[in-house]
Amino acid sequence: MDATYTALCKHGYASLRMQDIADESSKSKATLHYHYESKQDLLYAFLDYLTDSFAERIETLEGETPIAQLLSLIETSLEPTEDDGLKEFRTALLEIKAQGPYDDRFRAELTAFDRLLHDRIRALLDDARDAGLVRDDTDPDETAEFIVTVLNGAQTRHVAVGHELECTRSMLETYICRQLLADDVDRTEVGFE
Amino acid sequence: MDATYTALCKHGYASLRMQDIADESSKSKATLHYHYESKQDLLYAFLDYLTDSFAERIETLEGETPIAQLLSLIETSLEPTEDDGLKEFRTALLEIKAQGPYDDRFRAELTAFDRLLHDRIRALLDDARDAGLVRDDTDPDETAEFIVTVLNGAQTRHVAVGHELECTRSMLETYICRQLLADDVDRTEVGFE
Numbered sequence: 072m073d074a075t076y077t078a079l080c081k082h083g084y085a086s087l088r089m090q091d092i093a094d095e096s097s098k099s100k101a102t103l104h105y106h107y108e109s110k111q112d113l114l115y116a117f118l119d120y121l122t123d124s125f126a127e128r129i130e131t132l133e134g135e136t137p138i139a140q141l142l143s144l145i146e147t148s149l150e151p152t153e154d155d156g157l158k159e160f161r162t163a164l165l166e167i168k169a170q171g172p173y174d175d176r177f178r179a180e181l182t183a184f185d186r187l188l189h190d191r192i193r194a195l196l197d198d199a200r201d202a203g204l205v206r207d208d209t210d211p212d213e214t215a216e217f218i219v220t221v222l223n224g225a226q227t228r229h230v231a232v233g234h235e236l237e238c239t240r241s242m243l244e245t246y247i248c249r250q251l252l253a254d255d256v257d258r259t260e261v262g263f264e
Numbered sequence: 265m266d267a268t269y270t271a272l273c274k275h276g277y278a279s280l281r282m283q284d285i286a287d288e289s290s291k292s293k294a295t296l297h298y299h300y301e302s303k304q305d306l307l308y309a310f311l312d313y314l315t316d317s318f319a320e321r322i323e324t325l326e327g328e329t330p331i332a333q334l335l336s337l338i339e340t341s342l343e344p345t346e347d348d349g350l351k352e353f354r355t356a357l358l359e360i361k362a363q364g365p366y367d368d369r370f371r372a373e374l375t376a377f378d379r380l381l382h383d384r385i386r387a388l389l390d391d392a393r394d395a396g397l398v399r400d401d402t403d404p405d406e407t408a409e410f411i412v413t414v415l416n417g418a419q420t421r422h423v424a425v426g427h428e429l430e431c432t433r434s435m436l437e438t439y440i441c442r443q444l445l446a447d448d449v450d451r452t453e454v455g456f457e
Contacts, residue, residue, distance in 0.1 A: 162364075162366075173276070173355075178426070181425050213434075216427075217414075220414060220418055223421050224413035227417065232374050232375045242407075
């Protein structure tokens with residue numbers, strides 16, 4: 072899986088070959104083919120692995136309130152991309168997203184990731200509402216959809232035109248602060264700086 | 265340009281050949297090559313044409329207030345995709361966005377489109393602020409960036425996982441209504457239904 076990550080960063084999705092992945096690993100191309108019938112099969116497994124790793128990573132989030140945890144989740148999703156090929160990886164992921172309509176397995180994997188992110192945000196917003204931290208008229212489900220859309224947009228624009236992820240992070244914080252937070256809540260007490 | 269649109273919808277970006285475009289037009293492949301050295305050159309011209317057409321389309325927007333015009337612009341960007349290959353076209357466009365980091369000309373064309381959309385939204389928000397329709401603390405530039413990000417996210421999720429564009433449109437309206445509109449403004453009078 073690490074070799075697939077590195078090979079995707081180096082070669083992108085479209086021109087990736089099984090040999091490129093073998094070159095990054097201690098396994099031969101023949102061994103890879105023994106476990107995965109095709110490059111596609113290996114990539115399905117890789118997306119599945121990504122979703123599992125992300126699930127693990129966002130299971131426990133820093134912060135004492137659900138709002139602070141939501142801010143941590145947003146920060147995790149919009150990490151700056153200075154090091155270790157993260158920009159290249161996001162580019163490969165965008166190529167794979169563009170395969171969604173043509174490849175049922177890709178779409179299924181992408182949908183699982185999309186739902187994971189949505190459901191985690193929704194659960195945090197549910198908790199925030201139960202704790203009286205967000206306005207009563209906040210719809211946790213629709214708001215989670217909106218935030219997932221914003222995160223997707225930030226990643227797409229980052230890849231396509233180099234838009235800074237940091238700008239979106241700051242606008243999302245403003246959105247949460249102004250539009251979701253209940254009027255009587257002290258913003259510094261729930262996790263805003 | 266129409267032939268390029270149709271060919272992109274049918275074949276997608278990655279597997280598109282000059283012959284596919286010729287097949288959709290009254291021109292031969294040789295004639296296309298006379299005008300455009302390569303498939304890439306033709307696609308640069310096509311993106312340029314798209315930006316010009318979109319600029320023309322959003323120059324005059326329906327609605328009597330800048331807010332109503334902003335709602336029209338959002339509606340135009342998030343048109344439902346039932347007919348004439350619009351979903352396929354958005355998919356091809358997402359493939360091209362994923363080429364941004366690897367192709368300077370694509371990135372330049374994509375950036376021109378991104379700026380056009382941003383600047384139009386920004387101008388509408390400037391007008392809305394001058395007319396006292398939005399809160400004084402609205403930053404037209406940052407807010408326009410945020411809306412462009414949301415529109416990109418809606419299109420990415422629509423392609424990747426089939427998320428409904430309509431959901432994003434409704435959430436963006438809520439965002440404008442709750443977070444941007446000045447307190448003393450009657451929402452039905454500025455263009456909300």
